[in-house]
Amino acid sequence: MSITWPELDGFISEAIRGNIIQASRRLIFTHCNEELEQRGVYFADVLYNFGGTGLLIKYEEKFFLLTAQHVINSHYSEPQNESPFFTNALAKSQWDDLSKLLYPIRGWKIGSLIESDISWIDDEDIVLVEMGHPMPGGYPEHFLDLDTPGDVVCVRQDEFQEGLIFLAAGYPIEENHVMPAENGEHDFATNLHRVTYPGFCAMENGKPYIRFEREYTHEEMNGLSGGVVTNVEPNAEQTRWVGMIQKAGNGTLRFYPAYLILPAILKYRDAQTYVIDPAANLVDLEMQASPEAIQGRKEFNEMIRQMGECKLLKQNSGEV
Numbered sequence: 001m002s003i004t005w006p007e008l009d010g011f012i013s014e015a016i017r018g019n020i021i022q023a024s025r026r027l028i029f030t031h032c033n034e035e036l037e038q039r040g041v042y043f044a045d046v047l048y049n050f051g052g053t054g055l056l057i058k059y060e061e062k063f064f065l066l067t068a069q070h071v072i073n074s075h076y077s078e079p080q081n082e083s084p085f086f087t088n089a090l091a092k093s094q095w096d097d098l099s100k101l102l103y104p105i106r107g108w109k110i111g112s113l114i115e116s117d118i119s120w121i122d123d124e125d126i127v128l129v130e131m132g133h134p135m136p137g138g139y140p141e142h143f144l145d146l147d148t149p150g151d152v153v154c155v156r157q158d159e160f161q162e163g164l165i166f167l168a169a170g171y172p173i174e175e176n177h178v179m180p181a182e183n184g185e186h187d188f189a190t191n192l193h194r195v196t197y198p199g200f201c202a203m204e205n206g207k208p209y210i211r212f213e214r215e216y217t218h219e220e221m222n223g224l225s226g227g228v229v230t231n232v233e234p235n236a237e238q239t240r241w242v243g244m245i246q247k248a249g250n251g252t253l254r255f256y257p258a259y260l261i262l263p264a265i266l267k268y269r270d271a272q273t274y275v276i277d278p279a280a281n282l283v284d285l286e287m288q289a290s291p292e293a294i295q296g297r298k299e300f301n302e303m304i305r306q307m308g309e310c311k312l313l314k315q316n317s318g319e320v
Helices: 003-018 068-071 258-266 279-280 291-317
Strands: 025-029 047-049 053-059 063-066 085-088 104-108 128-129 165-172 179-180 186-191 194-202 207-211 226-229 243-249 252-258 273-275
Touching: 003 165, 025 063, 063 068, 063 243, 063 258, 063 291, 068 128, 085 243, 085 291, 128 258, 165 243, 165 273, 194 252, 252 258
Parallel strands: none
Antiparallel strands: 025 047, 025 053, 025 085, 053 063, 063 128, 104 128, 104 273, 165 194, 165 226, 179 186, 194 207, 207 252, 226 243, 243 252
């Protein structure tokens, strides 16, 4: 099948607007000078950004953020407060209240469940961060839904070949500054600017990576780690997950293939875990895995989603 350049541009644009790329999220880090017990309420004294992207996933009716552990490690060695970072619940560019944020609970070291002979695979660098439940008005509209059979399809190992068009998406630092707020009730302001980079599949010893026509520097792409890679299909609904970004620069991008990550996500409970929010210690993990608990979360998620829709309808109609 022959494709014209305008048609290809259209396919790429549709893929960028598609669910997989829209499921990528920015990590925003905080620092609190006092513990919650001392202050009495949660408060972030400092909002900052050394870069970092994640991919929002729902599995067993929980939301997770798939990202690179080095993104978290580069910001802090020990959490300074109960929510040392958060992410935007919605894919749209901004948020207007705290209900549109998701907060981390614990990390699952799923990289340890992956066996690979790819030289740039670091199993300690792949982490699945369990997030708290969304709030009304903040139920995500774009995420990879592993609870729906067939919703997430990845490019198989035997399908990689030279010349395939891939898209890499994330939040580069240079496009996502944190700055003091000039007016209003907030001390800091930031923007959410996702950037998508088209490139071509290249092979090294039979293993895929991305090569760009332009020599993007590490500084330009710094912050994409943990971001998403997809392919491009004539039908945007058939776009498939290719992988998670490891690092980029000098005109190339390395990624962890999705065909390795997806099976590890599905058995994440076999991985070691670490606590981010101390409230995680109040939860019985075995009980959370029961069919009854999963069904309960499903009903809760549906209730939250519907409450958000009602809230939006009232806002649009001018009701208080």
